[in-house]
Amino acid sequence: MRTPSNDLYELIKSLSGNEKSYIKKKSGNFSSNDKIYLKLFDAINKYGTNEKKIQSTLKIKGISKAKNYLYEIILKSLRSYYKDISVNTNLTDMLRDIEILYKKALFVQCSKLLDRAKKIAEKENKSIMLLQIFEMEYKLFINFHFKNSAEVSREREIRQLRILEEYSNTVKYSALSSKMLSFIKVHGHMRGVSAYTELTHIADDPLLKDVSNAVTEQSKSFFYNLNIVSTILLSDYEKACYYCRQKVKLIEAELSDDNSERKYALELSNLAIAETMSQQYSEAASTINKMKSILINAPSKEMKVLLFQIVSISELNLLIHAGKPDKLHALLPGIEDGLKNYKNSLNIYYKMNIHDNISKLFFMLRAFKKSLEWINPLIIEDPIQVRPDYQCLIRIFYLVIHYEMKNFELLSYLTINTYRFLKKMGGLYDFEETIITFMKRVSTMSGDSHIQEFKRLRKELISFNNNKFDKKVFEDFDYLSWVESKIENIPYPEIIRRKVAARS
CATH class of the missing domain: 1.25.40 (Serine Threonine Protein Phosphatase 5, Tetratricopeptide repeat)
Known part of the structure; x- marks a missing residue:
């Protein structure tokens, strides 16, 4: 059960050294009565959730209230800490100060602060802030003739137009990024003609043809991100490697x-x-x-x-x-x-991915019971919280595990449930129907008949593997290699290694 003690301990445990130092520094503003909260902070930092140790060290009444208050103090201090390091917040505060100085007719001070704000905004590529700064400069120019040469005025106009152009460019890439995120949320892995058409429409946008179309650092970041996502979804991994490496270089140049x-x-x-x-x-x-x-x-x-x-x-x-x-x-x-x-x-998706991958590795080791243990939590996970395509693929692999465990009576029941689930989630494609039909047939057959069914299934899977709309499922689990391992009576990992060697 969650308690204030657990929440407070986890919050304190999550703090970095700099954050802890900042909070203790801020404690200098506490009243003498509030100093007890700093002692409580140190005690929890030292003893964790050991209530007896904390009580014996501090000997204070109403410790639950004290913990709640300390929790609020820490969050308040963190708000202040991140406010101090936020460029946007700093610039917003500076613009407010500039407005105040302007209203007080302290125009020289106003101009000096404008110059400082402009340097920060230019360094951090804050286009909207720069436009506000230029607007304030113009007010000074019109009313009080600061920096009033025609040359300076023209330079400001040119820069404003360039900023607007750059901002427009960034907005266009941002809109493309929103389209891609919506696509992933709805479709996940690219499946079917409709999804393929929608994805290629985004990927073929002229803005994504050459990085020179991106005129700001943020636009370049969008350019590489969009190309990385589209090439991965389209299984063009050679191109994905290229775009990933270019993006890594871009970030390495600004690691700070x-x-x-x-x-x-x-x-x-x-x-x-x-x-x-x-x-x-x-x-x-x-x-x-x-x-x-x-x-x-x-x-x-x-x-x-x-x-x-x-x-x-x-x-x-x-x-x-x-x-x-x-x-x-x-x-x-x-x-x-x-x-x-x-x-x-x-992150729920990362956690599921870890469980799923471990399950597949135990499957490859023929430790089917362990494989089932690792994938079981994913079957009961709320499907609303996870991409539908991922939930559907997990359930198909779930059937394969039960086949290997020879749970044929249960398998007959699971095929019906899986069919209903996939249909409800919109994940019932030809590939999934083929696997479900196969499992339904073999669950009622004697073991001697299974090889012929596997040979029939192999022909169908080859067709799916060559289809750009269905080949993505074979990246999640190599169903074709699994079927071949059953036909040839060779361990599944050996088939994988044989294919890896043939490609190298």
């Missing part, structure tokens, strides 16, 4: 704070996926090591949680596609610790 570190980690994650899917396994391993080096020095809990998730997913994904499930045992203890330690901070 936690936010850019976060962007850097996420782009490395995209690059690792693209390299894995294009069979560049050594490059993917190198990219994952870069993410690990960031994790070691992660400055905040948020970054540690993010990096734990994307590193785990990238490593597990690499093992699956390289056909090396035996390496799971070395990774699993650390992943289990992370899932436990960060359980209240995990």
Whole structure:
């Protein structure tokens, strides 16, 4: 059960060293009666949720109220901390100060502050703020003839027009990005003619043909992001690698704070996926090591949680596609610790991805019971919170696990449930119907008849694998290799490794 003690402890535990120092510095403004809250802060930081230790150290009455008050103090201090480091907030405050100085007719001071604000806005590419600054400069120019040469006036006009052009360019890329996000939310993985048409319409936009069309840093970021997403969704992983590497270079040139570190980690994650899917396994391993080096020095809990998730997913994904499930045992203890330690901070999609990948690796090891244990929590997860396409693919793989466990009586029941679920979620494509029909047939047949059914299924899967509308499902799990392993009586990972060797 959640309690104020747990919430307060988790909040304090999540604080970085700089945040803790700032909060203690702010405590200098506390009244003498409030100093007890600083002692409570130190006690919880030291003893965690050990109530007896905290009580014996502080000996205060009404500790529950004190904890609630301390919780509010910390959040208030954090608001102040992030206000101090926010460029937008600083510029907004400066513009208010400029307006005040203007109204008080302190025009020289007003002009000096305008110059400072302009330098910050130009450095941080704050277009809207710059337009407000230019407007204020114009007021000074008209009314009080500051910097009143025609040359300066013309220069300001040119810069305003350029800023408007740059802002318009950024807005156009932002609108494209919104279209792509809407597409992913509705369709997830690209499936079917309608989704393919919608995706290619976005991907073929003239703005995405050449990076020179992007005239601001933000537009360039949108340009690469959109091309990365579209090439991954269209399974063009060679191009995805190119765009990912260009985006990584762009971010490496401006690494300076936690936010850019976060962007850097996420782009490395995209690059690792693209390299894995294009069979560049050594490059993917190198990219994952870069993410690990960031994790070691992660400055905040948020970054540690993010990096734990994307590193785990990238490593597990690499093992699956390289056909090396035996390496799971070395990774699993650390992943289990992370899932436990960060359980209240995990992104639901990342958590499901980790469970799904571990389930597939245990499947490859023929540890079907463990595979089922890892995927079971995903079956009961609220489908509203997760992309429908992901939920549908998980349920198809769920049937495959039960087939391997020879749960044929249960399998007959599960095929009906899965069919209904997929139909309700809009995920009942020809591929899914084919797998469900196969499972329904073999669940009532003797084992001797299964090979013929697998041979029939193989022909159908080859057709799907060659279809640009359905091939994406084979990236989630290589159903064709699994079927071939049953026909040839060869371990599934061996089929994967054989195909990897043939491609290299």
